[in-house]
Amino acid sequence: MADGVHDKDFIIGNMPTGLNVEASKGPPEGIQISNVLSLRQDIDNLGLAGKIWQSAYTLQSYFSPDNGLVLDPPNPIPSAFYNKHDSSTNSDVKDNGDTTKKPYTILELGAGTGYCGIAIANMLGSDCQVYITDLEPVIPLIEENVQEHHIQDGAHAQVFCERLHWGNHQDSKRLLDKVGGQFDLVVISDCVYFPELFELLMDTLLDLCKVDNVDTKVVIGYKCRSLEKETGFWDHHFGRYFDYEPARILGDNNCNKDKKEEDGTDDEDDEDSNIGRPLGYEEQIYVFVGSRRAGNQIKAADDRFALLMFCAMDY
Template identity: 30%
Template sequence: MSCCMNDDDPFPADECLFTDTFSQDSVYNLMGQELSIIQLFGANLGVAAPVWESAVQLCRYFEGHSVEWRGRRVIELGSGTGVVGIVAARLGADVTLTDLPMTLPQLEANVCANMPSSGWPSAPPTVLPLSWGEDHTKFPSDWDLVLGADIVYIPKLFPLLVDTLAHLCKQKGVVYLSSKMRKEHKTASFFKKHLPTRFNVQLVHRYDNLNINIYRASFRKAR
């Protein structure tokens, strides 16, 4: 760290304090896997930069339920740092990580940083841009699992997220969403009013001390 001071300045001019972007590397042990996760904090990534607790707890939930990942096709929405999807890929799933375009370099860096020493058991995770409700039809509809951690916080996007989930799950996919239940973001209304319009929704776990809920949803086909 470089630092310079001037007697006329009220604060030290530490250049690191004024950079637009800085990175932080953290180690997580999840589902028997050790991950080294790069988080690029700055104005461009915003909420996509950090590892949110909802992602960690979704991994804990899966670990407690002995989910079989090998051979399953998995897509993660709003991947951010890619923690959940990368763990699934290390355990043998065929994973696609998605987020807005500016987030993809962070995702790609984390995929590269977490390739197992013996190579990916299935295939390297695919990293693709996906804007809900806009280009979701470019993606197939035959996923086994659709995952999301702390992606429900912008009410105006709720209908677009439901449309995207419905397309991805048309054939067989099951959705798992882990969410901090923030009143100011009307998170509960998404799971009580919006998602049930197209899905059968079940609260499968709650972490009271963290105010995090995990929901399982299956697409309700029209009769």
């Protein structure tokens, strides 16, 4: 570990008293994804950072064009940036930008094993860059998993493993400078759980999503564990600066319907029961899609999270 400050934050975020978690054995039942990655996990040495958490699988499904679902908000990555040789690419995903000017850049915060960043990079073409970040002690595990599981054939996205200490403005500036001042997408998977780290996480999000960078999207995979502790992040931190909404299921696309009919498993009532539900609702996992408010609009507080959770409980 680099210094005393890094040691303290690493321990707070990853080595809580009474830590008792096991390595992940795969995605939760309600999340349907292909190409599950078998990354190395290291809970003994890295604690919470050494485990693949459920939100990572949920985000893999959200960003995957072959998930068979119509979602709102839709995947913000334009289809033009997906690997053209990947049979999973869905041409129905709308393009929303000029792909010739600069690479599409993605940064993952608090990546842990690197699962989410690697899974996304393996879907994308060579005109994309994925920066997978965490504290210094976690980087070797990420680098190992990238080496073993990232498709490095020149046709897929470039991957960079970088230190980014939450609240460290120099770290954020260094990474922004590498991509010309703005990331297209910031991804966060299962990082909202310790109130002691909420302010540091927000400091970094505000660094990365500056007022004049309103086009930067933020996608957060969130597993509900303690509403009493976690509501504060959404109401008094993230919601003050960002507008956001949960990804909801609007239905199955035609390809998935055809497959159900071929398998003899088409069930209209079952399909209708999913419409309007948040992606991952079976496991109380949610995908929130947000962006910084323009013109430095800051709310005193934001209560939409409590309303969203109340509505989700109806399912």
